[in-house]
Amino acid sequence: MKVIATSIPEVMIIEPKVFGDSRGFFFESFNQENFRQATGLDVRFVQDNHSRSVKGVLRGLHYQVRRPQGKLVRVVRGAVFDVAVDIRRSSPTFGHWVGVELTEDNYRQLWLPPGFAHGFYVLSDIADFLYKTTEYYFSDFDRSILWNDPGIAIGWPIEAGVSPVVSSKDEKAARLVHAEVFE
Numbered sequence: 001m002k003v004i005a006t007s008i009p010e011v012m013i014i015e016p017k018v019f020g021d022s023r024g025f026f027f028e029s030f031n032q033e034n035f036r037q038a039t040g041l042d043v044r045f046v047q048d049n050h051s052r053s054v055k056g057v058l059r060g061l062h063y064q065v066r067r068p069q070g071k072l073v074r075v076v077r078g079a080v081f082d083v084a085v086d087i088r089r090s091s092p093t094f095g096h097w098v099g100v101e102l103t104e105d106n107y108r109q110l111w112l113p114p115g116f117a118h119g120f121y122v123l124s125d126i127a128d129f130l131y132k133t134t135e136y137y138f139s140d141f142d143r144s145i146l147w148n149d150p151g152i153a154i155g156w157p158i159e160a161g162v163s164p165v166v167s168s169k170d171e172k173a174a175r176l177v178h179a180e181v182f183e
Contacts, residue, residue, distance in 0.1 A: 001031075003038045006098040011084045011116065012039060013100055014072070014109040027107060029074065030132065039111065043070055045132040052077075053122045053129065058156070058164035060119015061085055061173070064141040065180045068114035070134035078127030079103040080120040081157050085145065087181040088115040095176055097154050102129075115182045117145050121156050121164060143180055144173035151176050 004013035014035075018027040028034070036042050053059065060083065063069070073082060082102050086093045101123070102108050112118050120129065147154070147170060158164055174180075 001034055001038050006100070008084065008086055008093045008096055008098050010086075010113045011098045012111045014038070014111060016107055016109070018107055029109075030072070035072075041111075041113075043134050045072070045134055047133045047136055049131050049133065049137075051129045053080075053127050054165075055122050055125050056162065056165050058119065058121045058147055058158075058166050058170070060170065061117035061145040061147055062119065063087060063117040063143055063145075064135065064138060065143050065182075066141040067135045067138055068182070069137075070114045071112045071118060071131045072109055073102065073112065073118070073120075073129065073131040074107070074109040075102040075104055076128045076130055077104050078122065078124030080122050080124075080127050080129060082110050082120045083118065083154055083156075084110065084112040085117040085119075085152055085154070085176075086115070087117050087145070087176065087179070089181055089183050091115070095152055097152055099155060119147055121158065123157065144170055145179050146170075146173040146175050149175045 002015040085097045
């Protein structure tokens with residue numbers, strides 16, 4: 001696998017080695033030892049999640065304020081613009097974001113360590129999104145930051161005049177300045 005640095009050092013793009021021919025393709029979507037060697041991280045994943053969304057859906061920006069989750073995310077159908085926002089107040093990159101296009105054709109994965117809010121915008125007609133987490137989901141600790149917070153100014157690839165489809169929870173999310181974040 002190949003690890004690609006982003007503007008926030010802890011967030012990494014992972015490109016697996018894909019073997020393909022006229023029959024199709026094969027790749028290891030996750031191998032604990034290879035991941036550890038390539039990233040220097042010794043993490044343990046405890047939960048796998050799968051979501052399906054239609055074009056124009058924006059999910060996020062989500063995180064758990066207690067028992068935070070590290071996430072390894074990828075798309076197995078379609079395409080999304082995936083975003084990580086650093087919400088660790090003591091970090092030099094607090095409030096900064098990284099955005100990466102993940103598609104079924106580029107096989108890329110994104111590693112988001114604990115302490116980051118996560119969201120994605122669906123670019124294709126439909127997208128199946130998979131993520132491994134280092135901590136279980138706890139609804140009591142679930143929080144959201146407003147996807148279009150001007151204090152973060154994420155460059156979502158949303159066409160002018162188009163409003164993304166968001167949940168009522170995400171519509172009511174807090175701006176970063178008012179959000180419960182990590183120290």
